[in-house]
Amino acid sequence: MKYLLFYLLCLLAYPIQAQYSPVLILELTQTSTPLPLSISSKKHLTTAYVAAFVNTTIPIVAHQILKRKVDTDALIWIPLYAMSVGPSGGHLYTRDWRRVGIGSASRFAGSVMVISTAFICFDSGCTGAKKTRQTIIQITGGLIYIGGLAYSLASIPRSVRSYNLRHEQKAKLALALIPDNTKRPRLGISMNVTL
DSSP: OTTHHHHHHHHHHHHHHHHHSSOEEEESSOOSOOEEEEOOOOOOHHHHHHHHHHHHHHHHHHHHHHHHHOOOGGGGHHHHHHHHTGGGHHHHHTTOHHHHHHHHHHHHHHHHHHHHHTTTTOSTTOOHHHHHHHHHHHHHHHHHHHHHHHHHHHTHHHHHHHHHHHTOOEEEEEEEEEOOSSSSOEEEEEEEEEO
């Protein structure tokens, strides 16, 4: 990406030089006041929230459609993905892998705690202590899940901001008269690229 603009200008300058004598010269130092030209892949906050919503709802809808047509235990991974990774869609959009990992791991752990204890007390021999233990584990798992969900949704703006700061690319172009040893001045392009 660093040299893309440089190569593009070289390709543009080459045919001009070949057809019209040396009129366009590429100079890599800044010799005049630049005109700022921003080249960026800026991420947007609204798109990040939409990515989180879509990443959560599409797998759930797909699971509801597929479970009527396909009878397999492998479909359990679709809602598990939607519950654990889905809300991190905004972080996936901004490629913030650390926040994806933290949010997904906490939601996965909370989901496992709730689901694994849901089947403890189905028989008639379940004691009061077992029911209390089951309830405490399920409430704790639910709180961990909600905490992971809140973390993912609340940290999306920070993810977008940090992505935009990391990937800010600016190029400055300027037209300048480049003096040389010949009698006529030539028009050149001065370019300063900061990546």
